[in-house]
Amino acid sequence: MQLIAEKLCARRGGRILFAGLSFAMGAGEALLVTGPNGAGKTTLLRTLAGFLPPEAGQIRVEGGAEEASIGEQCHYVGHANAVKPGLTVAENAVFWGGFLGGELGGGPGRLDTALATFSLEALRDIPAGYLSAGQRRRAGLMRLLLARRPIWLLDEPTASLDQAGQEVLAGVVNAHLAAGGLVVAATHMALGFDRARELRLGSAVAAA
Amino acid sequence: MKTFMNPFWHLVRRDLRLAWKEGGTIGIALGFYLVVVTMLPLSLGPDLNLLSRIAPGLLWVALLLATLLSLGRLFETDFEDGSLEAMAIGPLPLEAVAAAKSLAHWLTTGIPLTILAPVLGLLVNLPLEAYGVLLATMLAGTPAVSFIGAIGAALTLRARRSGVLIALLMLPLFVPTLLFGIEAIGAALTGSGAFLPAFLILVAISLASVVLAPVAAALALRFQLQ
Numbered sequence: 001m002q003l004i005a006e007k008l009c010a011r012r013g014g015r016i017l018f019a020g021l022s023f024a025m026g027a028g029e030a031l032l033v034t035g036p037n038g039a040g041k042t043t044l045l046r047t048l049a050g051f052l053p054p055e056a057g058q059i060r061v062e063g064g065a066e067e068a069s070i071g072e073q074c075h076y077v078g079h080a081n082a083v084k085p086g087l088t089v090a091e092n093a094v095f096w097g098g099f100l101g102g103e104l105g106g107g108p109g110r111l112d113t114a115l116a117t118f119s120l121e122a123l124r125d126i127p128a129g130y131l132s133a134g135q136r137r138r139a140g141l142m143r144l145l146l147a148r149r150p151i152w153l154l155d156e157p158t159a160s161l162d163q164a165g166q167e168v169l170a171g172v173v174n175a176h177l178a179a180g181g182l183v184v185a186a187t188h189m190a191l192g193f194d195r196a197r198e199l200r201l202g203s204a205v206a207a208a
Numbered sequence: 209m210k211t212f213m214n215p216f217w218h219l220v221r222r223d224l225r226l227a228w229k230e231g232g233t234i235g236i237a238l239g240f241y242l243v244v245v246t247m248l249p250l251s252l253g254p255d256l257n258l259l260s261r262i263a264p265g266l267l268w269v270a271l272l273l274a275t276l277l278s279l280g281r282l283f284e285t286d287f288e289d290g291s292l293e294a295m296a297i298g299p300l301p302l303e304a305v306a307a308a309k310s311l312a313h314w315l316t317t318g319i320p321l322t323i324l325a326p327v328l329g330l331l332v333n334l335p336l337e338a339y340g341v342l343l344a345t346m347l348a349g350t351p352a353v354s355f356i357g358a359i360g361a362a363l364t365l366r367a368r369r370s371g372v373l374i375a376l377l378m379l380p381l382f383v384p385t386l387l388f389g390i391e392a393i394g395a396a397l398t399g400s401g402a403f404l405p406a407f408l409i410l411v412a413i414s415l416a417s418v419v420l421a422p423v424a425a426a427l428a429l430r431f432q433l434q
């Protein structure tokens with residue numbers, strides 16, 4: 001499948017962040033969105049997910065599910081983790097697996113794999129409110145494995161992750177890419193993704 | 209249909225579990241209801257006839273205020289921790305997300321308040337014949353309060369002190385529910401035969417808001433997520 005953006009333009013608070021932004025990415029490719037603070041990295045991801053209507057231009061997915069919107073084919077992991085402090089790590093995971101239409105009903109295998117991948121087995125029955133920021137981030141990232149989505153939109157995915165956590169994330173993303181998935185990640189640092197291209201925002205603004 | 213209902217019930221179950229575990233919202237609503245209904249007789253004096261006459265109205269208005277108090281947090285925590293974003297691009301339309309959360313709110317606030325109402329009726333000398341009708345009208349009317357209130361909760365999502373703002377915005381929309389609820393109780397007490405029409409209109413208001421309010425709430429949520 002392909003994710004194509006044509007002549008995208010985004011405006012926040014009356015200011016044009018980027019204009020005439022075009023890219024096309026195919027299966028198994030990662031796009032690293034870089035640029036200084038305020039360059040529009042988050043805005044680009046939120047536009048791709050469909051939260052923000054683009055000011056101009058269009059976004060298409062070719063070769064994906066016919067009827068699904070782009071958002072329904074995406075995982076969006078933003079600055080917040082979407083983890084409820086009142087629920088345990090496992091309860092959070094079961095909810096997202098069930099809600100997003102994962103196959104948790106088929107057995108606990110998927111949940112156990114996700115917990116093991118992010119080294120959270122020992123914490124599965126601990127309320128998420130007691131976790132550290134990095135552990136909570138891992139619990140949030142588990143969503144990526146609990147339901148299958150071809151496109152992953154990751155906003156600063158390594159925020160508050162330790163070295164080991166960053167390597168785990170890189171492994172998960174590379175496995176997703178190898179299986180033909182697409183990843184768009186906004187970042188300030190090297191993430192260790194295979195087949196990653198860089199899209200630098202901030203320099204293109206002058207063209208507007 | 210199955211793929212559609214599954215996420216819906218997952219969300220309802222999660223909200224019920226959160227309400228049970230965190231408990232704060234229900235506790236505050238019940239406490240507020242108790243305090244308001246206890247204070248009013250104290251300020252009105254020990255005139256039992258007067259109290260009996262105004263008891264149904266008093267219980268209804270206090271119930272509305274107590275429900276409004278708890279509506280402010282309906283979407284707020286999900287918005288703050290990013291859950292709402294993840295739900296918005298999930299398989300469930302945002303309209304159904306709003307409906308699921310309104311339903312969970314009714315189950316965790318509307319029902320407990322309705323159950324508490326007859327107990328508080330003792331404090332305000334509610335006539336004995338009125339207990340059954342009071343329960344019936346509250347059961348029929350509280351869904352409208354939760355579902356219409358969700359519109360206000362969605363509109364005021366990013367505002368500070370949204371609870372008060374919701375009250376200002378939404379109270380006019382609760383007037384029909386209140387009027388027909390009181391009307392039905394009054395008719396049943398005087399035996400005028402107008403109970404059934406008023407009660408059926410109350411049910412109709414609830415059913416209409418269960419269907420229509422989530423659409424409006426989802427529209428407001430989409431703007432808030434931009």
